[in-house]
Amino acid sequence: MSMAPDSKPGAHHRVAIAGVSGRMGQMLVEAVRDSGDCRLAGALDQASSPAIGNDASAFLGHASGVAVTADPRAGLAQAQVLIDFTRPEGTLAHLRACRELGVNLVIGTTGFSDAQKDQIRDAARDIAIVMAPNMSVGVNVTLKLLEMAAQALDTGYDIEIIEAHHRHKVDAPSGTALKMGEVIAQALGRDLKQCAVYAREGVTGERDPSTIGFSTIRGGDIVGDHTVLFAGTGERIEITHKSASRATYAQGSLRAVRFLAGRRSGLFDMFDVLGLR
Template sequence: MAKFAVIGHKGRMGQALATAIEEAGHEFCVGIDLGGDPAPVIGQCDVVVDFSSPDALVGNVKAARSKGVPILIGTTGLEEAHFSAIDEAARDIPILQTGNTSLGITLLSALVKQAAERLGDDWDIEVLEMHHRMKVDAPSGTAKLLGEAAAEGRGVALDDKMDSGRHGQTGARTPGDIGFATLRGGTVAGDHSVIFAGNEERLTLAHSAENRMIFARGAVRAGGWLIGKPPARYTMHDVLDL
């Protein structure tokens, strides 16, 4: 049985995590929310799970590092400064940062990479995602994760090939670009599709999240796996040994 600290535990994901922790037979050690300093309390826990906000991330990582506690980061909308802080802290503690903790999405990203590796450059790649009306970042962290998998499969940098701003007279599609389309509405937990469009044929790899509990259960499994690992930066692929 592991002791889990949850940052952002009063939010929807935090509540789902509390349920998933109990389902898995672990202990909900402590919950921390906006304005609370995690450092004084997380030292009594085995692992920290953070689904709070980008603004709080650097402080949360520093707190986990100061106490020598592993941390799983599921917060999306991160920028370069966040990744730098994660890289720095991973010298001293194990950190798993991901845009999606679903085990299905993890496997999907591996399939996307494989398809991008094996299909020719004449196959266009488009990432389509839909989330609930309250989601504030776009494209989603999961869409970017899938785009990164496609880019890695092609041996290119996503930043150089990402096209997510089509509007008006855009001209023909740029060969080799990885396109993104974002939909928002209703209460959709998360739908993602990666479309490989070739000449006269099309391959679609897709995943539908029916409830955010899938992310909570994946996070709990990954958090338990992270305990006892040496300091480094890990991904969900490491959890599934992909």
């Protein structure tokens, strides 16, 4: 039987959540509340959010006793770990506060530049960080399958990655699609920067067999669909993952929180969390 975290005695992970009034933030608040071993300890949002000052669980019709704040230091004061699915600039501001306060970090944000990723790597010398472009357990198992497929299908197969997301997503291709490309390129001994093709229009010439193609679809309320197509002569293999709910990302995030417990430093990803190395 799982009691509500705020009434449960004993040890639990004290979790702060960034972007708490967004779609993902609310899903995380609910997941923390429903977990048996995590407790909401902080709630961050942009200063312009109408949620500032309100109870972070108000939308669930119950009080967590945690007020939403725009001040990272206040929001992190009681927390052991922050879960952040916001935008790169916001995540980096939170990263600086986490590093100062010794708070670990689970990063689900996508769209970082290489220089921004370097800042995260640098901070991981002082705090423990799990960073993954997709926190879903199923997606990470899919990445493992892609690694195996790419190693076996390394010649004679054209590789295309097709992804679809809701109309509100601001970056393309998705972080997950790029991660799929990276995993495949690595398995083939290629560099994704050299072999990725992101746009085709007009007379493109024949397809270069060493490339990895990306196609992006945006529309409606699609949570996230990803298909990798290995197209050979006389056959094709499709490996597909479809998300029907953001709850999978929230559950994966809590697994990352548990993995970080007791760790002081280091940069990890979901392969580490799930033992898929």
